[in-house]
Amino acid sequence: MAEIVLKNVNKRWGNFVGVKDFDLTIPDREFLVLLGPSGCGKTTTMRMIAGLEDPTEGEIWIGDRMVNNVDPKDRDISMVFQSYGLYPNMNVYENIRFPLKVRKVPEAEHKERVMRASAMVELDDFLHRKPAALSGGQRQRVALARAIVREPNVFLMDEPLSNLDAKLRVSTRAQIKNLSHELKVTTIYVTHDQIEAMTLADRVVVMEKGIVQQVGTPTDIYDNPANTFVASFIGNPAMNLMEGELKDGVFTGKNVTIPGLTGSNGPVTLGFRAEDASIATSTGQIDAPVYSMELLGDATMVTVKAGGALVAVKADKEYRSEIGAPVSIAVPAEICHLFDVATGQRLT
Ligand code: ATP
Structure with missing residues (x-):
């Protein structure tokens, strides 16, 4: 023992x-x-x-x-x-x-x-x-x-x-x-x-x-x-983190609007993982230009620049786009994590 x-x-x-x-x-x-x-x-x-x-x-x-x-x-x-x-x-x-x-x-x-x-x-x-x-x-x-x-x-x-x-x-x-x-x-x-x-x-x-x-x-x-x-620190790529405002269940940041969240009104850090989001087929929650595209073999990692933040999303391996082209990303509320802006502690 x-x-x-x-x-x-x-x-x-x-x-x-x-x-x-x-x-x-x-x-x-x-x-x-x-x-x-x-x-x-x-x-x-x-x-x-x-x-x-x-x-x-x-x-x-x-x-x-x-x-x-x-x-x-x-x-x-x-x-x-x-x-x-x-x-x-x-x-x-x-x-x-x-x-x-x-x-x-x-x-x-x-x-x-x-x-x-x-x-x-x-x-x-x-x-x-x-x-x-x-x-x-x-x-x-x-x-x-x-x-x-x-x-x-x-x-x-x-x-x-x-x-x-x-x-x-x-x-x-x-x-x-x-x-x-x-x-x-x-x-x-x-x-x-x-x-x-x-x-x-x-x-x-x-x-x-x-x-x-x-x-x-x-x-x-x-x-x-x-x-x-x-x-x-955990995950590859790291979790996407963006600062914004939560008001009546809607998170708003630069190029981002995500409804359906729960939490008190005020500034928050929102996080989600690249593999939980997807390229939207119609309207998504993040609209931003493509910053880079990396072919991983089993998937394509697409990074967009939303405001000051780089946001990665894992797309199908066949997905292709041009650098700078606008893309829409689906970020359903269920995949989102909310953190306190000041302390970084998890809220939900
Ligand atoms: P690494 O991955 O680089 O080995 P670590 O997480 O294992 O890092 P430690 O070696 O545990 O880090 O060191 C923790 C901290 O304590 C470091 O900032 C280091 O500079 C400091 N430290 C370690 N030994 C001493 C010592 N003998 N005197 C003063 N500071 C020390």
């Missing part, structure tokens, strides 16, 4: 707040992703769980132990970093076996455990190679196998895919997903890549400036972003 609990965890350096009031229970076997832009405090949070950084305030529990004063090596965790940290003079087998030697696991168990871990990441054929003779993806898999071989209660992974090229990232991501399903170990995974977060996580923690913005399943945060920061 390795439930992890963070109770009001804060990290400050002088006046600078790295992580603020982090409060969360991570159930045993959950795959939790810490997501946010560079500098938002995700690595610091993970390093505090690992014991590599001391919290300024708060408690960290792993299983039934408060671990604030427990050494990293005694926390029963395995870490995987973006730099693989392999020993260049050892071959793959020896690299994977290394944690077992350090931990004085009986020699008789080594071979079987190394073989099991290397098979899981499909490295069986590379056991005699040195790291220099491996590709980046293979090295990252050695790092994963070395984490697995320990059979820890908790995995911590800090941007483990960021050194890989786009194609390898996708295949290694699938491998991590599959591994997590097989191993069922509590995992905390740090990334700034929202697609990694959405594809891997049971739950995602979205952070900005040291503050947790939202905790939820990928579907929760995609469908019901808590504020404009989350709305604009």
Whole structure:
């Protein structure tokens, strides 16, 4: 059992707040992703769980132990970093076996455990190679196998895919997903890549400036972003956001009129996703000139310029138009999200 609990965890350096009031229970076997832009405090949070950084305030529990004063090596965790940290003079087998030697696991168990871990990441054929003779993806898999071989209660992974090229990232991501399903170990995974977060996580923690913005399943945060920061961080493209005025259920902005909404009269930020809107066959709710058109293969992304805002809509793959040509976009009230203009918090 390795439930992890963070109770009001804060990290400050002088006046600078790295992580603020982090409060969360991570159930045993959950795959939790810490997501946010560079500098938002995700690595610091993970390093505090690992014991590599001391919290300024708060408690960290792993299983039934408060671990604030427990050494990293005694926390029963395995870490995987973006730099693989392999020993260049050892071959793959020896690299994977290394944690077992350090931990004085009986020699008789080594071979079987190394073989099991290397098979899981499909490295069986590379056991005699040195790291220099491996590709980046293979090295990252050695790092994963070395984490697995320990059979820890908790995995911590800090941007483990960021050194890989786009194609390898996708295949290694699938491998991590599959591994997590097989191993069922509590995992905390740090990334700034929202697609990694959405594809891997049971739950995602979205952070900005040291503050947790939202905790939820990928579907929760995609469908019901808590504020404009989350709305604009999750999704590709980001959610369209436009400022305007809500009056008697009608949103009005530059080039935009959307009836049928609910909410109090006053200024609001309206949001909707490109894939929820469509090119109108007759009159739509946004009328504006085409700014750009991108062919995605399975669809055409059309961006229009409405007032100062660029608004994207996903059209059929056959859709074509000229830059500058007027286009009408259907934005039914049901697909719209409303946010407070001043705070960015979700209103409906
Ligand atoms: P990245 O994706 O770039 O790694 P991150 O979200 O993981 O970003 P952290 O490494 O957690 O961010 O850093 C959070 C903030 O704390 C940053 O602004 C960073 O500059 C600051 N910080 C980190 N370590 C220290 C330190 N030892 N002293 C002072 N400030 C620090």
